[in-house]
Amino acid sequence: MIKTDILIIGAGPVGLFTVFEAGLMKLKCHLIDALPEAGGQLIEIYPNKPIYDIPGYPSVMAGELVDKLLSQAAPFKPGYTLGDRAETIVQQEGSFLVTTQSGVKHLAPVVIIAGGLGSFEPRKPQINQLANYEKKGMHYMVKNPDDFNGKKIVISGGGDSALDWAIYFAKKSGPVVTLVHRSDQFRAHKDSVTQAYGLEAKGKMKIFTHAEVVALQGATKLTTAILRTKEGAEQPLSIDCWLPLFGLSPKLGPMANWGLEIEKNAIVVDNTLDYQTNRPGIFAVGDVNTYPGKLKLILCGFHEATLAVQSAYKIIHPDKRFTLKYTTVQGIQGF
Numbered sequence: 087m088i089k090t091d092i093l094i095i096g097a098g099p100v101g102l103f104t105v106f107e108a109g110l111m112k113l114k115c116h117l118i119d120a121l122p123e124a125g126g127q128l129i130e131i132y133p134n135k136p137i138y139d140i141p142g143y144p145s146v147m148a149g150e151l152v153d154k155l156l157s158q159a160a161p162f163k164p165g166y167t168l169g170d171r172a173e174t175i176v177q178q179e180g181s182f183l184v185t186t187q188s189g190v191k192h193l194a195p196v197v198i199i200a201g202g203l204g205s206f207e208p209r210k211p212q213i214n215q216l217a218n219y220e221k222k223g224m225h226y227m228v229k230n231p232d233d234f235n236g237k238k239i240v241i242s243g244g245g246d247s248a249l250d251w252a253i254y255f256a257k258k259s260g261p262v263v264t265l266v267h268r269s270d271q272f273r274a275h276k277d278s279v280t281q282a283y284g285l286e287a288k289g290k291m292k293i294f295t296h297a298e299v300v301a302l303q304g305a306t307k308l309t310t311a312i313l314r315t316k317e318g319a320e321q322p323l324s325i326d327c328w329l330p331l332f333g334l335s336p337k338l339g340p341m342a343n344w345g346l347e348i349e350k351n352a353i354v355v356d357n358t359l360d361y362q363t364n365r366p367g368i369f370a371v372g373d374v375n376t377y378p379g380k381l382k383l384i385l386c387g388f389h390e391a392t393l394a395v396q397s398a399y400k401i402i403h404p405d406k407r408f409t410l411k412y413t414t415v416q417g418i419q420g421f
Contacts, residue, residue, distance in 0.1 A: 098126020100387035109162025161420025223308025
């Protein structure tokens with residue numbers, strides 16, 4: 087059995103920063119994550135995309151941010167249970183016993199859920215024999231952009247992810263990128279839409295609106311996508327890769343059965359104090375929680391984690407008083 091002061095469910099950016107804040111208060115942490123490596127969505131979905139709203143970083147790649155957070159947490163020697171999902175939670179004698187899918191048991195007086203979107207899966211298009219082409223030319227996310235160099239790419243979707251990757255690949259040398267969207271109204275940022283049409287004008291991108299991919303062809307791998315317009319006309323496109331980027335469908339998974347108050351697939355917390363849930367001793371920070379005025383931003387998750395750890399200290403050490411000292415004064419003293 088693994089024993090710790092704070093058990094963190096989720097090893098994404100907010101979970102990793104929680105380790106740092108807890109370490110400043112001499113609290114040890116252990117993290118559980120269903121993904122095989124720390125970093126959460128930043129590593130699993132878009133490690134090579136820039137993030138622009140982290141204080142002090144005009145621009146930072148998602149993967150680089152994770153590396154910095156891991157380094158920041160390292161002096162406090164957190165433990166990790168990766169590639170294993172937290173399944174059940176049982177309260178016993180002032181602590182919580184959390185058991186993972188593989189049967190590993192963890193015991194801690196405080197649990198902080200930093201699960202991001204929870205367990206998530208891509209929204210899949212309704213196309214016959216879709217599974218036959220998964221990872222054989224069809225991909226729901228881009229993990230390594232270099233894998234797509236020199237390939238004929240069709241991207242479906244109208245959100246930020248679809249536009250960002252279409253622009254990224256169109257700017258690189260190689261075949262023309264094709265962007266397909268079922269409407270002429272994009273959900274992506276206006277600047278991205280302007281960039282996309284600018285690249286189309288330069289002959290580096292083709293944009294089909296009021297259209298969608300309705301069928302796939304290829305014997306052993308994807309070779310053709312059938313495009314259908316709103317008028318019903320069909321057109322075959324010779325391709326190497328299709329990226330249907332329709333977003334993610336978030337699910338809380340087993341946490342939905344932990345006796346927590348849930349609202350619209352998020353965990354309700356008291357935002358006026360410490361982001362504690364309806365179960366004392368269990369906190370929720372980052373994208374996994376909800377409260378009036380909630381913003382799903384990494385920097386907001388950092389703030390929530392900081393306050394949650396302050397209350398966690400009082401639960402773990404009810405007879406002690408912690409005096410906040412600035413890191414500019416005391417520096418970083420690891421374990």
